[in-house]
Amino acid sequence: SQTIHQWPATLVQPVGSPLSLECTVEGTSNPNLYWYRQAAGRGLQLLFYSVGIGQISSEVPQNLSASRPQDRQFILSSKKLLLSDSGFYLCAWSDRVSEQYFGPGTRLTVT
Amino acid sequence: GESVGLHLPTLSVQEGDNSIINCAYSNSASDYFIWYKQESGKGPQFIIDIRSNMDKRQGQRVTVLLNKTVKHLSLQIAATQPGDSAVYFCAERGTGFQKLVFGTGTRLLVSP
Numbered sequence: 001s002q003t004i005h006q007w008p009a010t011l012v013q014p015v016g017s018p019l020s021l022e023c024t025v026e027g028t029s030n031p032n033l034y035w036y037r038q039a040a041g042r043g044l045q046l047l048f049y050s051v052g053i054g055q056i057s058s059e060v061p062q063n064l065s066a067s068r069p070q071d072r073q074f075i076l077s078s079k080k081l082l083l084s085d086s087g088f089y090l091c092a093w094s095d096r097v098s099e100q101y102f103g104p105g106t107r108l109t110v111t
Numbered sequence: 112g113e114s115v116g117l118h119l120p121t122l123s124v125q126e127g128d129n130s131i132i133n134c135a136y137s138n139s140a141s142d143y144f145i146w147y148k149q150e151s152g153k154g155p156q157f158i159i160d161i162r163s164n165m166d167k168r169q170g171q172r173v174t175v176l177l178n179k180t181v182k183h184l185s186l187q188i189a190a191t192q193p194g195d196s197a198v199y200f201c202a203e204r205g206t207g208f209q210k211l212v213f214g215t216g217t218r219l220l221v222s223p
Contacts, residue, residue: 032209034210041119042119042216043119043200043213043214043215043216044155044200044213044216046210046211046212046213049209049210051209090154090155092154094209096209099145099157099160099211100145100202100211101157102147102154102155102156103154104153104154105152105153105154107152
């Protein structure tokens with residue numbers, strides 16, 4: 001069966017520090033991969049999606065970037081965090097025809 | 112439509128009641144719709160889906176209704192239980208696209 005992992009689960013970082021969040025998927029190949037951000041009590045904002053290795057689409061201009069160095073690995077990064085980057089970051093995967101499956105999320109607090 | 116920047120509406124029900132959560136979607140070309148349940152501090156979980164060639168689909172205690180004429184989607188939960196308390200999101204996928212567009216979300220509060 002397929003599983004999706006995210007780490008770390010929680011993270012507290014100072015403003016201006018770098019960020020790296022990792023997402024990996026097991027049990028499937030060539031998945032679509034997605035990064036979402038969710039502010040407290042709000043809905044889901046799609047940040048990036050990828051349909052293959054090295055292929056990244058950005059949905060909104062922001063302080064973040066994404067990379068897909070391997071088929072089942074998706075990384076969310078920032079060179080310098082802003083206070084507004086705080087939130088709950090969710091990774092998801094899907095095959096070409098079905099629903100998206102979400103990971104457990106990373107709670108990021110920028111101080 | 113996009114849910115960014117909007118606070119969540121809340122539906123409060125008593126245990127045992129039936130709950131109906133509504134969603135208006137934006138793209139008349141969307142061919143696939145999903146309902147997700149998100150508990151506090153966790154990622155969204157798939158509940159039920161429906162394709163645009165259907166009007167109704169039933170699962171265990173849940174039913175999704177699709178009205179393409181008015182671009183409306185609803186989730187009905189029968190005999191609501193305290194464990195159903197969560198935020199519920201609808202999502203739509205346009206034809207030919209691989210992205211989901213999430214609705215605003217509705218917080219369901221179930222009182223014992």
